[in-house]
Amino acid sequence: MKVDLKAVEEACKELYIRAVKILPPDIKEGFARLDKTETDATGKSVLGTMIRNIKVAEDTNNLLCQDTGIPIYNVVIGRGLEVDGHALKAAIAAGCARATKEHPLRSSVVHPVTRANEHTSCGRLVPVINIDFSDEPDTLSIEMIPKGSGSENNSWLKMAIPADGVDAVKTFVIDCVLDAGGKTCPPTIVGVGVGGTADLCVHLSKVAATRPLGSHCTDPEGAKLESELSAVVNKLGVGPQGLGGDSTSFAVHVETAATHITMNPVAVNMQCHSARRARATFTPAGLAYGF
Amino acid sequence: MAHYDFNMPVSEADVRKLRVNDTVTLNATLYGIRDATLIHMFDRGRTTRFDLKGHAVIHTAPNVKWVGETVAHPSGYEPICIGTTTSARMERFTRPLMEQYGVRIVIGKGGLFAASQAAFKDLGGVYLAIIGGAAALETTWVEQIEDVDLDDLNPESLWKFRVKGFGPLLVAMDSHGGNLYTKVNDAARDKRASVLAALGVKS
Numbered sequence: 247m248k249v250d251l252k253a254v255e256e257a258c259k260e261l262y263i264r265a266v267k268i269l270p271p272d273i274k275e276g277f278a279r280l281d282k283t284e285t286d287a288t289g290k291s292v293l294g295t296m297i298r299n300i301k302v303a304e305d306t307n308n309l310l311c312q313d314t315g316i317p318i319y320n321v322v323i324g325r326g327l328e329v330d331g332h333a334l335k336a337a338i339a340a341g342c343a344r345a346t347k348e349h350p351l352r353s354s355v356v357h358p359v360t361r362a363n364e365h366t367s368c369g370r371l372v373p374v375i376n377i378d379f380s381d382e383p384d385t386l387s388i389e390m391i392p393k394g395s396g397s398e399n400n401s402w403l404k405m406a407i408p409a410d411g412v413d414a415v416k417t418f419v420i421d422c423v424l425d426a427g428g429k430t431c432p433p434t435i436v437g438v439g440v441g442g443t444a445d446l447c448v449h450l451s452k453v454a455a456t457r458p459l460g461s462h463c464t465d466p467e468g469a470k471l472e473s474e475l476s477a478v479v480n481k482l483g484v485g486p487q488g489l490g491g492d493s494t495s496f497a498v499h500v501e502t503a504a505t506h507i508t509m510n511p512v513a514v515n516m517q518c519h520s521a522r523r524a525r526a527t528f529t530p531a532g533l534a535y536g537f
Numbered sequence: 538m539a540h541y542d543f544n545m546p547v548s549e550a551d552v553r554k555l556r557v558n559d560t561v562t563l564n565a566t567l568y569g570i571r572d573a574t575l576i577h578m579f580d581r582g583r584t585t586r587f588d589l590k591g592h593a594v595i596h597t598a599p600n601v602k603w604v605g606e607t608v609a610h611p612s613g614y615e616p617i618c619i620g621t622t623t624s625a626r627m628e629r630f631t632r633p634l635m636e637q638y639g640v641r642i643v644i645g646k647g648g649l650f651a652a653s654q655a656a657f658k659d660l661g662g663v664y665l666a667i668i669g670g671a672a673a674l675e676t677t678w679v680e681q682i683e684d685v686d687l688d689d690l691n692p693e694s695l696w697k698f699r700v701k702g703f704g705p706l707l708v709a710m711d712s713h714g715g716n717l718y719t720k721v722n723d724a725a726r727d728k729r730a731s732v733l734a735a736l737g738v739k740s
Contacts, residue, residue: 288707295668303673312600312620312672350617352600352692361573363691396623396647396669413738420732427722429623429647431669478732482725487668488647489709490721520670 247384247530249329251337254388257526257533258341261390262317262367263349265524266309269300270537272459273496273521280433280493286483289491293433296486296519311520314351315392317342317373318456324385335375338388342366342373354395386528391456397434397518400426403448406510412471415440415512419475419498420482422514428488431518434495435459436479439513440468442503451515454499456523458537465502472500486519496521540705543642546591549661552641555708557715561665562704566683567644569597569696571622574687575630585686585695590639595667596622596646598692601682612682612697619679619698620672623647624664632656646670648709648718657712664710666717678703 277297284290303310319338323329343366346353353365355372367373380387402422406414419438426434437455439447454463454472463469475498485491496519505511527534538558543551545565555561568589577583600618604610624645631653634640641662643649646669657663667675684697709717733740 292668295671295674299668299671299674302677306673306677308673308676309600309618309620310673311670312597312618313622313670314600350600350602352598352618354598354692394670399623399626416736416738417733420729420736424722424725424729427647427725428718429625431623431646474736478735481732481735482728484721484725487666488721489666489707489717490724518670 247327249327249334249386249528251330251333253528253533254334255337255341255344257388258319258338258390259345259348260535261388261524261526262342262345262351262392264535265390265392265522266311266314266351267303267307268524269310269520270458270523274300276459276496280496284491284493286485286491288489289485289493292486292489292491293493310522311394312352313394313396314354314367315394316355316398317367318391318393319373319375320389320391321375321377322380322387323377324380324382326384327386329386331377338375339368339373343368384530387525389523389525391523394431394518394520397430397516400430401448401451401513401515403444403511403513405444406512408508408510410510414510415471416475418512419514420479423479423482423484423494426516427484430516431520432484432488432495433486433493433519435517435521436475436495436498437515437517438472438475438498438500440471440500440502441505441511444511446503447511447513448515450501450503451513454501455515455517457499459496463500463502468500468502472498475500545593547641548591549641552663553661553712555663555711556713557708557711557717559708560705561708562702562706563593563700564702565700566592567698567700567703568592568594569599569619569698570594571596571598571693572626573690573693574695575627577687577690579630579633583687587684587686587695587697589634591641593642593644594634594640595644596624596627597696598622599696601692610682612685614682614685616676616679616682618672619676621646621667621669621675623669624649628653635660635662644706654710654714654716657710658714661712663708663712665706666709667706
């Protein structure tokens with residue numbers, strides 16, 4: 247299949263707009279689950295406002311959250327695709343800029359030193375474009391994630407040592423949740439990266455934080471860790487918005503990678519309750535939007 | 538727990554009445570302010586033509602659309618989505634906002650810290666918690682963007698919103714030392730040891 251770059255640009259524009267407006271069904275279900283079990287009056291009231299906001303956004307065709315985030319596009323290229331990779335990246339950035347100009351959306355992206363805003367949601371190396379490959383024949387999948395700063399500003403990396411063992415991982419995750427308090431807009435998805443190099447570990451924590459609720463780490467050891475951590479994180483009482491309650495997190499997600507014999511890295515990245523993402527899938531049958 | 542409807546601006550006595558867990562709904566005027574606005578006002582010597590005395594400021598940078606100045610949109614901007622950002626980054630600006638501009642109310646999410654708490658106590662101010670991420674709902678409480686200053690910083694301009702029924706917002710830090718965040722944080726830290734024990738972490 248030959249990739250139509252004009253269609254990619256159009257889809258990347260549409261993806262940004264869809265992502266900031268439509269919350270994925272697994273996150274809505276996550277809200278319903280937390281709402282059912284929340285025992286704190288303030289927590290219950292805060293969750294109620296968040297759930298009402300999802301409905302208002304849908305009814306008024308508005309953005310769920312004013313933070314349009316740093317745009318991230320996760321591209322997965324299947325087998326047998328014919329695509330000019332360099333032009334593909336340009337098409338993605340063009341779609342991102344067009345969404346910002348044409349909707350319009352707030353451009354939340356500035357140069358890190360001059361703080362100059364190009365008002366396109368683009369800049370040096372932004373949008374973030376991650377490219378991976380799969381064995382799916384004739385499939386191009388593009389996932390768009392507007393990563394809000396409230397949660398992104400609370401990101402951590404610890405280069406623990408082998409002698410600290412998995413206890414270091416567990417302790418670090420709990421301490422990060424305590425440190426974040428209400429700043430990450432809880433209830434959150436706590437993303438944990440374990441292993442790899444420093445940069446891979448942080449990347450894995452982002453992959454974990456932005457994975458759909460109900461999905462599990464494909465490494466059984468990672469899956470075990472996420473189930474153990476998910477079971478206790480809501481006993482801390484941080485609650486929605488850090489104002490107290492049971493609903494601190496929807497879940498803890500873990501991703502793992504092999505690491506060095508001398509290393510035991512752990513990273514935490516959180517996704518806020520506005521856990522937005524949207525997906526476009528190109529196949530010979532056409533273009534389909536989803537999550 | 539009491540509820541108050543404030544027609545902005547308010548007096549020191551009005552905000553001194555407020556206690557943690559009370560709720561407040563604002564009407565009339567609300568100013569939007571955030572990182573770059575505050576950095577330029579307090580670190581780079583810029584000033585605003587707006588009179589913030591007795592007013593509330595909200596930590597925000599809205600999504601807006603330029604439509605040109607009309608009766609419906611006197612600033613030229615139509616509001617699209619107005620929400621609230623994390624307050625923690627703006628901690629050091631609370632006292633100068635109150636001392637130099639007479640601001641009485643700070644609205645944000647996630648809370649502020651000890652320096653702001655002291656400013657609220659010394660000068661008579663409060664922090665009202667709004668639900669972060671609930672911006673579609675918050676936008677329905679904003680009638681109009683009346684005016685804008687320091688707009689070269691857009692979207693981090695100093696925005697003057699006309700609001701109606703803006704709330705209810707929760708009093709999370711009051712002028713009497715009351716602080717909902719430290720109460721919740723302290724209680725959460727007290728549970729750290731039992732949570733780590735449940736995870737089988739050896740102390």
